[in-house]
Amino acid sequence: MKLEGEAKLLRIFIGESDRWQGRPLYEAIVLKARELQLAGATVLRGPMGFGAHSRLHTAKVLRLSQDLPMVIEIVDSEEKINSLLPHIDAMVTEGLVTLETVHVIQYRAGGGHT
Numbered sequence: 001m002k003l004e005g006e007a008k009l010l011r012i013f014i015g016e017s018d019r020w021q022g023r024p025l026y027e028a029i030v031l032k033a034r035e036l037q038l039a040g041a042t043v044l045r046g047p048m049g050f051g052a053h054s055r056l057h058t059a060k061v062l063r064l065s066q067d068l069p070m071v072i073e074i075v076d077s078e079e080k081i082n083s084l085l086p087h088i089d090a091m092v093t094e095g096l097v098t099l100e101t102v103h104v105i106q107y108r109a110g111g112g113h114t
Contacts, residue, residue, distance in 0.1 A: 003039050003107040008081040010074045012088065014095040016045065017067040025091060026070045032087050038080050039107065044071040051096070075102060 018025035030041045049069035050056050074081065081099065088097055 003076065003104050005104060007075055007102055007104045008078045009100050009102045010072075010081050010084065010088070011098045011100075012072040012074075012092060012095060013051070013097075014070050014072070014092060015051075015067040016070050018070075018092075018094065020091045026072055028091060029072050029088065032091070033074055033084055036080070036083050036087075038074055038084060039076045041072060041074045044073070045069070046071065052094075075104065075107075 012029060014025050016024070016026075020028035026043045030043060033041045046069035048056070051069075074084070
């Protein structure tokens with residue numbers, strides 16, 4: 001797959017405990033992106049954050065949260081991202097979803113290492 005030039009970055013902010021049809025929401029989103037053959041997805045777990053309710057979520061030892069912030073980032077063509085958006089709309093009932101234009105400098109798949 002070749003992806004260069006202008007693309008879209010979909011960024012989804014949710015909580016670690018959010019679920020979709022019995023599985024973690026971040027996992028369901030990544031699997032849906034894979035099913036739709038998007039270029040890739042990355043899930044990042046945040047050590048601290050807060051959202052719309054201003055409730056603090058932290059991984060501090062004295063106050064171990066079971067609902068740490070999660071960010072899913074997906075970069076692909078506008079067409080591919082648009083094919084995922086209706087699914088995201090249905091799946092993300094609480095959180096933040098952003099979309100921005102990015103410039104892909106390099107994306108390589110395959111190619112063995114020596």
